[in-house]
Amino acid sequence: MFRAAVEMYRATGYGVYGDIINAYLKDNADKDYEERIALDGAIVYMSSTRNTNVTYCTKLMEHYMSRTEDKSNSANASRYLVESGDREESVLLRNLVELVIVDYIISNQEYATIEKNYLHYFCGRNPRSEICSELSHNPDAYAEFIVLLYKLSLSKEGE
Numbered sequence: 001m002f003r004a005a006v007e008m009y010r011a012t013g014y015g016v017y018g019d020i021i022n023a024y025l026k027d028n029a030d031k032d033y034e035e036r037i038a039l040d041g042a043i044v045y046m047s048s049t050r051n052t053n054v055t056y057c058t059k060l061m062e063h064y065m066s067r068t069e070d071k072s073n074s075a076n077a078s079r080y081l082v083e084s085g086d087r088e089e090s091v092l093l094r095n096l097v098e099l100v101i102v103d104y105i106i107s108n109q110e111y112a113t114i115e116k117n118y119l120h121y122f123c124g125r126n127p128r129s130e131i132c133s134e135l136s137h138n139p140d141a142y143a144e145f146i147v148l149l150y151k152l153s154l155s156k157e158g159e
Contacts, residue, residue: 002028003041010048021045022053029059032067036094043101061105068102071095072114080126081117092118093141100148119148 002024009017025045033039042060045052074083083095096118103111122145 003037003044006041006045006048009050010044013050018051022056025053025056025060029056030063032063039098064098065102065106068099068111071099072110075114075117080121081114082121089122090141092121093144096148097144115148 001020005017005020005024008014009021028038033042042064046057046060046064071083075081082092087095096115099111099115099118102108103115
C-alpha cells in the first residue's frame with residue numbers, strides 16, 4: 001500500500017495519499033527495506049517533486065546510504081569486487097541498482113568504480129566466466145542492466 005500511495009501522491013499530489021505515506025513512515029522510516037517494493041517506494045518518495053516530510057526523507061536517506069556503504073565495503077573486500085560472488089545474479093543486480101541511485105544522489109568516485117566492477121562481473125569476471133544467464137531469461141533484470149550500461153557509457157563520455 002505504501003508503494004501505491006507514493007506513486008499516486010507523485011502523480012496527483014492529493015493529500016489523502018500523503019497521509020497514507022506519513023502514517024507508514026512514522027513507524028518505518030528508519031527500518032531496513034529488504035523488500036524491493038518498499039525500497040522502490042522509499043526511493044520514489046525521496047525523489048518526488050511534491051511536498052515531502054523532510055524528517056522522513058532524511059531518515060530514509062541516512063538508512064539507505066548506510067546500506068550502500070555496507071555493500072561498498074563488502075564489494076571492496078570481495079574477490080570479484082562485488083558484494084558477494086555467491087549471491088544470486090538478481091540480488092547482485094538489485095544491489096547495483098541501489099548503488100547507482102545513491103551514486104546519482106551524492107556522485108561518489110568510489111561508487112562509480114564499484115558500479116564498473118559489478119558490470120565487469122556480469123559480463124564475465126565471475127566464477128563461471130559468462131554473462132549471467134538470469135539476465136537473458138528475465139526481461140526486467142536485462143532492462144535494468146542495459147540502463148546501467150548506458151549510464152556508464154554516458155559518464156565515460158563526460159570524462
